[in-house]
Amino acid sequence: MDGAFDPRLRRPGRGPATGIHRRHGCVHVDVTAELPPWARVLPDFRPLGPDETRGFRTGMAVTLPFADMPTYLGHLAQRAERLGVAVEHRHVADLAELDAGRVVVNAAGRAGELAGDPAVTGVRGVHVVLSDVGVEEFTMEIATAPRWTNVFPHPGRTVVGGAALPPDDPTPDADVAEEILARAVAVEPRLADARVLGHEVGWRPVRPTPRTEVDDRGVVHAYGHGGVGVTVSWGVADEVTRLVATVAG
Ligand SMILES: Cc1cc2nc3c(=O)[nH]c(=O)nc-3n(C[C@H](O)[C@H](O)[C@H](O)COP(=O)(O)OP(=O)(O)OC[C@H]3O[C@@H](n4cnc5c(N)ncnc54)[C@H](O)[C@@H]3O)c2cc1C
Structure with missing residues (x-):
């Protein structure tokens, strides 16, 4: 289905x-x-x-x-x-610098300063990218702890992850990557034979509630979707399209 x-x-x-x-x-x-x-x-x-x-x-x-x-x-x-x-x-320092007369959509992720929004922050995530050792099935953990285990096979490589580090967390990325790898191997022992192809570090744009709305200057905001921004992206895009039509119309 x-x-x-x-x-x-x-x-x-x-x-x-x-x-x-x-x-x-x-x-x-x-x-x-x-x-x-x-x-x-x-x-x-x-x-x-x-x-x-x-x-x-x-x-x-x-x-x-x-x-x-x-x-x-x-x-x-x-x-x-x-x-x-x-x-x-190009880098935008202030939304006001964008041309007047056009509809502006602010989808700048965790860049809360662009919207003057202190509620948006960045939560650091780390991925370890591994060579493909034949793992076909994914493993996903949905937990409240700041560490968990995801094993996501993609064509030609497997991405493992599972960390949420607030901006002030001092743990070095390399230590987090070691932990992630050990947990992934515990779940899927074949990954012990994989080569480490690389590390990825990114920031989830976290906000207590995501913001998808028009402000009083007519700017459409769409940010703060944390760790699910890809999952909800097409729904958010539909809402942004609707909001842009209200501003432009
Ligand atoms: C490790 C990790 C794992 C994740 N796993 C998942 C997952 O499994 N499923 C899922 O749905 N989501 C996942 N996410 C979250 C997802 O990546 C984000 O929610 C999503 O990328 C947010 O999209 P966005 O377009 O709002 O912001 P971003 O992807 O942050 O894009 C914002 C863009 O705006 C640009 N920008 C910012 N400030 C300025 C400025 N001042 N001027 C010009 N440009 C600017 C940035 O350069 C960037 O290109 C994960 C994130 C991380 C870090």
Whole structure:
């Protein structure tokens, strides 16, 4: 069954490499004792049995779409180019410096200073990128702890992660990466044979509630989606389109 996903994540377009692929795997959940009702409409849904939950409160086996981000972002950039979108890369110090007469959308991630918004902050994340040793199924943990284990196989490489470090957390990224790798190997022992291809460090744009709204100057804001910004991106884009129409119209 496919209906649970936004069609743009199910079939992001024709062409060779969109970066979206589907994987079967397990989601282990500690934040609740019951799986949410919507879980049952996910493709290939099956609740995990007590011998499969690995000490978590609950869990499910399911098929999900995954975005191989470098390829997916490249694909989106190409689509925008084909649609005639002009791209200019530059730092914006103040939204007021953008041309008047055009609708401005501020989607600058954790750059809360652009919106004068102290509520948005950055939570650091670290990924370890590993060579492909044949792991096909994903593992995802949804936990309240600041460390967890994700194993996401992509074509030709496997990305492992699971850390949320507030801006003032002094733990060096290399130490976090070591921890992440050890936890991933404990879950999927074949990863012990993988070569480390690289490390990725990024900042999740966290806000107590995401902001998708028009301010009193007519600027459309869309930021603060934390660790789920890709998951909710097409829904947010629909809302931004609607808001832009209200400002432009
Ligand atoms: C380690 C890690 C793992 C993650 N895993 C997942 C996941 O599994 N699923 C999921 O859905 N999400 C995940 N996320 C979160 C996801 O990456 C973010 O929610 C998403 O990237 C937010 O998108 P955005 O466009 O709002 O902001 P960003 O991706 O931060 O993009 C903002 C852009 O604005 C630009 N910018 C900022 N300030 C300025 C300025 N002053 N002038 C000009 N340009 C500016 C930046 O350079 C950047 O290009 C993860 C994030 C991290 C760090």
